[in-house]
Amino acid sequence: MPPTLVVIIGLSGLAVGSFLNVAVSRVPAGRSVVRPRSACPQCATPIAARDNVPVVSWLLLGGRCRSCRVPIPVRYPLLEALTAILFVAETLRFGRSAVLPAELVFTAGLLALAACDAEHFLLPRKLIYPTLGLTAACLIGAASATGQWPRLGVTAACGVGAFAVFLVLHQVRPVWLGFGDVRLAGLLGTGLGWLGPAHLVLALLAGSAGGLLVGIALIASGRATRHTRLPFGVFLVTGAIAAILAGAPVVHWYDGLGDPDAVGAPLTVDHRGP
Structure with a gap:
């Protein structure tokens, strides 16, 4: 398995993990995973693209919303990172x-x-x-x-x-x-x-x-x-x-x-x- 392909699949895992967070937050409440765009549940401020980078944005923001500073659950970066890690592990497992x-x-x-x-x-x-x-x-x-x-x-x-x-x-x-x-x-x-x-x-x-x-x-x-x-x-x-x-x-x-x-x-x- 070429290392470049493994890296691409790992990055894809981060993106998939970000989508999974949306699904986990919205599906149990019967909401669409497509619309509206992601926003802070506390202050309803739409999340800017720079604050929506998997794992990295959560770390740079200190785990808090940029607008109202309400804590962002640690589940978000954990699920993103875990998805990426498992995607890489399974890629190495199955080739x-x-x-x-x-x-x-x-x-x-x-x-x-x-x-x-x-x-x-x-x-x-x-x-x-x-x-x-x-x-x-x-x-x-x-x-x-x-x-x-x-x-x-x-x-x-x-x-x-x-x-x-x-x-x-x-x-x-x-x-x-x-x-x-x-x-x-x-x-x-x-x-x-x-x-x-x-x-x-x-x-x-x-x-x-x-x-x-x-x-x-x-x-x-x-x-x-x-x-x-x-x-x-x-x-x-x-x-x-x-x-x-x-x-x-x-x-x-x-x-x-x-x-x-x-x-x-x-x-x-x-x-x-x-």
Whole structure:
């Protein structure tokens, strides 16, 4: 992967992260992400172009609005920086693979959903469905480019299967999972299914374990009770991103446990595909 292209994708990640901030701020309130132009929520002063540069503007402004000096949430530069970092990491992970666009779109949508869940305990359909549609379209493009149509079938099965499992859990105990988590599971199955069912299982296990451990820690420290709500979507998203970036060596290691001839075999990376 040429360094220049990696830099371009990283800068694109900053721009995408800036748009995700708009989506996180407006979609839960039912507002358009296109109009009106961005403005300070306190004084309604439109944000000038010089104050809308991802990360840099927030730092130069000291984290405050230029007009009224109200604090700008740290979520803005964090989401922009995190999007750029993950875009670069996934570019290095997949190289010029046909699946890279799908995983970048998938990751961007997941970050917006995690931010919404963390702030509002909400996983909006208006974020889930567009992310699902764009990810699926990119995966169809990847299947067309590589001829891996059976892999696309596995992807669809993972999406439907994850949705069905979480739907059953929701029906059994709605207090455990909201229906937003059910929709998110279908999205996770679609975005991770191309990489293999093991990546989906790994993501769900990692996300569930992370949520459980955080819940136990909060209860033990007296900062929460058994009835305290936690944004489970944040943990599922974290597990999914971890599976994208680190799932391959984990799956390879697990498969090697059942194959004595594979123990100690070197791990190779095929940059032509995931």
